[in-house]
Amino acid sequence: MTATVSLQSLLETHDYPFVIIDVRLTIVAVNKAYEQHFAIERRRLLGQPCCAVTGGDPGAACRHRQLFRDLESYRTVIDAASASFQVRGYPLVDADNVIYLGESILPLLPAAKPQAAKMAGEAPAFRELLAKLQMAARSAVPVLLLGETGTGKELAAEFVHDHSPRRDGPLVVVDCTVLGEDLFESEVFGHEKGAFTGAAGTKKGLFELADQGTLFLDEIGELPLSQQPKLLRALETGSFRRVGGADSRRSEVRVVSATHRNLTEMVARGAFREDLYYRLAVFPVQLPPLRERRVDIAHLADHLLAQIGRCNERRLRLAPDALARLLGHSFPGNVRELRNVLQLAAALAPGEVIGADQIFFPIARELGAAPAGSELPAARAVPGKNGRAPLESMEMEYIGGLLRKFEGNRRLVAQEMNISERTLYRKLKRYELNC
Secondary structure: OOOOHHHHHHHOOOOOOEEEEOOOOEEEEEOHHHHHHHOOOHHHOOOOEHHHHHOOOOOOOOHHHHHHHHOOOEEEEEEOOOOEEEEEEEEEEOOOOOEEEEEEEEEOOHHHOOOOOOOOOOOHHHHHHHHHHHHHHHOOOOEEEEOOOOOOHHHHHHHHHHOOOOOOOOEEEEEHHHOOOOOHHHHHHEEOOOOOOOOOOOEEOHHHHOOOOEEEEEOHHHOOHHHHHHHHHHHHHOEEOOEOOOOOEEOOOEEEEEEOOOHHHHHHOOOOOHHHHHHHOOEEEEOOOHHHOHHHHHHHHHHHHHHHHOOOOOOOEEOHHHHHHHHOOOOOOHHHHHHHHHHHHHHHOOOOEEOHHHOOOOOHHHOOOOOOOOOOOOOOOOOOHHHOOHHHHHHHHHHHHHHHHOOOOHHHHHHHHOOOHHHHHHHHHHOOOOO
């Protein structure tokens, strides 16, 4: 059995190694980044047992088996003989409602990193951003990246690391949206064997793995208030203890944080610790939204279409009328929205040239007018089911299906969609799915 076309197209949207596994615990698909990083052809992997290739015990302790049993997303670190990897797995559902497992694999040693997506642009606001990031990279102080969702904060963090004196050390990502009360200490500081039920072995935490490198705290505004003192203590002293351990360990890291939230407002209402805020916000950098760098849309579109086209060796390009539709859109979702729009357009285009008829925007009522002085009309979303844009209708049906599948459990739905629960609540309200 092989992955469906829809899942196959998902593979190449990942810049790091990505694998899809079926319920029989066999590999059904991997992306080109996986082939390039591990120097193995995908045809040799298809049909192979999952843990025999991706690391781990293929028996009862197999992390993939556990996902199919519980349908719970996971994030963990694997220590192999020559490298360490941060992996994240979550359930995927194809068009026939068949459940697969998708797992992204982030190499933690810089020598092992594949060529990731790079920041691109020529607008004055973008050039100013690059200048600030270069200054931040040369310094040793903590950096706080601020900006709307989809503005490229993770790429900015990679830029700071890659241009810093720590470029030869690891870049370790801590996704604060998944660090609940029960996961924080184990994931960030690690645990000893037998520390709790399910702790079958010793595991290094992300803080320890980032030693002599960069620790990227993504969406730091989502970190539970109860866990913030533990993080602050580790950042101030450089020392920590693994869960279940007695020995104090040390890790020397450079901290980069990112958030789309207003942390100063959160501090004012007691939702974020003031001392942690000042610890993280020594060098704040504001990322401009795409609407403030419209001259970059054409350049970014070419850059993104080159990435998307690698999936099936197509040389994709925009027709003038398609570019006009993009330039007339306000892009509330910023570069991430642009990429999603282009991915859909590439799937709909019969050839290599994308026309205006293949450009659809997700949320019609959130579209804004073209910028002042523009001769281009505001792009309009083509209605789909129930008068909604096609992408909006697809998302609405998808979320409704997940709510039925998980019996209304919003936490599981958010994990399945790889979004925060807060973002899910907004979508439920927009689609009137608050049942």
